[in-house]
Amino acid sequence: MEDIISMSYGNGGKKTSKLIDEMILPHFDNEHLNALGDGALLEVQGKIAFSTDSFVIYPCFFPGGDIGKLSVCGTINDLLMCGSVPKYLSLSLIIEEGFKLSELEKIIQSISETSRLAGVKVVTGDTKVVDKGHGHGIYINTAGIGERIEGLLLSVDRIKKGDKVIVSGSVGNHGIAILCARENLLQGSLNSDCTPLNEVVSKITSFGDKIKIMRDPTRGGVATTLNEFTDKMKFSIELIEEQIPIDPSVRTACDLLGLDPLYSANEGKVLTIVSSEIAEELIIELRKIEASKDAAIIGEVVDYATSKLILKGGLGGKRILDKLTHDALPRIC
C-alpha cells in the first residue's frame, strides 16, 4: 500500500475494497459489518434512541485523544443522555487526499478501542475521499442506536423549584486542551476529558424518575447547555461559582487567555438536574467512579420570574450567563 490516501481510494473500486478489507474490517470484526451489505441487519428492543454527530475537530490528534476516540464518545454519550444503552454505531469517513495511511490506522485503532470499551459495535459504514484543499485531514460522522432504559422520565417539563444541578466532574477541559494544542500553549499539563460515560450514566439512571434531565455539555459548555434548559423551563437556575469544579490547569489557561471555562466544551461530563432528596446520595455514589470522582452539586432551580441562568459569585454578586454570540473557539468537536 502507498503511504497516503489518493482519490482512487474513494472510487468504490479495488483500492476502496483494499482499504476497507485491510485497514478497517480487521478492527471491527462482527457478523453485521462482515456481511458488508448496503446496511446492517439488527435486532433491537422496540424502544430505541437514535443520534448522530459529525466531527471536524482540528488538530485531529490532541492531548487525551484523537478524532477517532472523540467520534465514538460523542455519539455514545448523546445516546446515554437520552436514557439509553448504546448498542450500535455507524462510521462514515471523509478523508482528504494526501492524508497519511499511518494516521488513518491510528484513528481506526482508536475507534476500535473506544467502541470496545463502551460496549458498542460498529456495524455499518462509508468511506469518501475529497481532493486536497477540500477537507482538513479527516472528518468523521457516527450515528448510533441505543436501547432505552425502562423507568426513566427525562423531560425539562419535570424540572421543579428546589431541584439540584449536578455536574459529574471538572468543567471546560476539552475545549481548553484543544485550544492549547492548537496554539502550542501549556503543553503537557492539559488533557481533553474525552471519555465514554457508560458507567457514570448507569449510576445516575439507577435513581430512576428522580432524574429530571441529563445532557453532556459539549460545544458551548455548561453555560450553553443550561441555557438550553432554561429556554424551555418555567424556572431559572442559580449556579454557585465556588462549587463548580475546575481543574487548576484549566483555570490557569482560562486566566491567561481570558476565557470562561463555563463556556468551554467538555467531552466526558454529564450535567443532570435531579430531585433534591437524592442529590447528596448521588454525589456520594458518583465519587466512587473514576470518571466522576469530582462530581458536585453546582446549583439549584429557583423561581425567579424570567427563565435565566444566574451565576452567584463568592462575594454574593450575581450575573446572568447568556448564550454565546461570538466564536469562543471553533472546531473543537
Next chain:
Amino acid sequence: MEDIISMSYGNGGKKTSKLIDEMILPHFDNEHLNALGDGALLEVQGKIAFSTDSFVIYPCFFPGGDIGKLSVCGTINDLLMCGSVPKYLSLSLIIEEGFKLSELEKIIQSISETSRLAGVKVVTGDTKVVDKGHGHGIYINTAGIGERIEGLLLSVDRIKKGDKVIVSGSVGNHGIAILCARENLLQGSLNSDCTPLNEVVSKITSFGDKIKIMRDPTRGGVATTLNEFTDKMKFSIELIEEQIPIDPSVRTACDLLGLDPLYSANEGKVLTIVSSEIAEELIIELRKIEASKDAAIIGEVVDYATSKLILKGGLGGKRILDKLTHDALPRIC
C-alpha cells in the same frame, strides 16, 4: 440574517440556534425532532436495518437534483436494498464558511421534499461549520433506520446457476450527468436518475424469497456491484450487452468521453438477481412503474469455473469486466 455562513453558526450558541430554529426545523416538523434532545426517541419493530452514507458530491447542484435530494435517496435506497422499509433519518451538515444561506435553504427544502416523498422522518441532526478552504460548500451525512420486511431471504449464498440478473432501468445516468455538469458538456440533455426507490423495491420484494439479492449500483456502477457479488459467489455472471438499457444521451456522452456506462454511477436503479421462473413476470410488473419502466433482464448466472463477470457482445465476443483500478470519476456521490 446575514447571507453567508460564518464560523459562529457552528459554535453551538445563538447563531447555531437561529439557523436550526429558523431554517431547518420548519421543514421537518415532527415530534421527535422538535424535542431537540441529544437524540431522537423512537419505537420500531425489533428487526431493523441501519445504514449510513456521507455525500461529498461536486457540484452540489446538478441536473436532476442536488446534494440534499441525493443524501436522502442514497440512504433510503440502501435501506430498501437491505429488504427494509425506511422510517427514520438523521441529518448531519458540514458547511464551509462562506456558503450562501440561500443555497443552504434550497438544499434543506430538497431534503424535506424528498424525505416526505419517500415516507421517512428526519428525527435527529447535527450542524458543523469548517473554515473556508477546508470544505467544498457543503458535505452531508445521513444515517437511516428501516423496518425489515418479513419473508425475504437476501443473500449472495442463495444465488444459483440459471438465476436472472435484472436492472430496473437505464444505466450510468447519474455519473455521466455529474461529469457533464462539472465540465459544462452536453448541457440540457442529461439528468441524474437520483430518486427514492420505494415503489420499485416494494414491487420486487412482493416476490418474497424468489429474490436472491438487491443492490443499488451507485459508485462504480453496475460492473462494480456485480463484481462484489461474484467475489462472494461460487458462480459467474454473464451479461448480454445488447439487453442492457442505456439512454441515447448517456451513450453519446460515453462515446465522446471514452467512458463505459457500466462503470458509471446510478442513484435511482436497482440491480437484483432472481429465480428464473419469476423473472419475466417481475419485468412486466416493473415496467408499469414510472421509475422502472425500462427494467430489463440483462444477464444470468452461469457455472464457469472461476467467479467472474463476463460481458457477451453482439457478435458473440466475450470480455471480463473487472473492478475499477483507476479514477473513473471522483466525488459523484
